[in-house]
Amino acid sequence: NAGVIQTPRHKVTGKGQEATLWCEPISGHSAVFWYRQTIVQGLEFLTYFRNQAPIDDSGMPKERFSAQMPNQSHSTLKIQSTQPQDSAVYLCASSLGQGTGQLYFGEGSKLTVL
């Protein structure tokens, strides 16, 4: 079991560029979550999918952020026109389908916007 895999681990973009972050959940897990972590805001929920369908995107900024799960083996988080305030560690997690409060996290993708 390789765990949740996130790529890239580090990404540096210039202001206004696009950033795409990838997540491969644990095989057999049906739910995928995205969180953003910063020193100031802590861990913020962004969105999650269940069986590839978007279920709750209440934490997603309304502009520039989008997430997709085109198949059961990967999810992407895309940030258009990146801004310095988007700099953060983006964490992906997966869980079995029961919603038991137990998530398996990847190592995170650290995004730095210059």
Add this chain to the structure above:
Amino acid sequence: TQTVSQSDAHVTVFEGDSVELRCNYSYGGSIYLSWYIQHHGHGLQFLLKYYSGNPVVQGVNGFEAEFSKSDSSFHLRKASVHWSDSAVYFCAVSATSGSWQLIFGSGTQLTVMP
């Protein structure tokens, strides 16, 4: 609205000491409570969770937590800490119905001195 409060931002102890990390929550319905550990530069790892039954739950690496409905608390304890326990610890709450998102506390940095 679910909230999670971790009142201690930093806790410092010596190796071999016992430690308690505090967590209080606010939520009116049925919930899961859990604790996660995050070593610097890595993702979060699940330690333990509580849903019902025995209010004291055992986790990995000698950690345990005790649920108290009257105090709305779910404190994490370890009888004898090791230097490798130095990390940030997050308490989390999630509803048993509806959205599966976890709401995290702000975290407690535990430093174990040799």
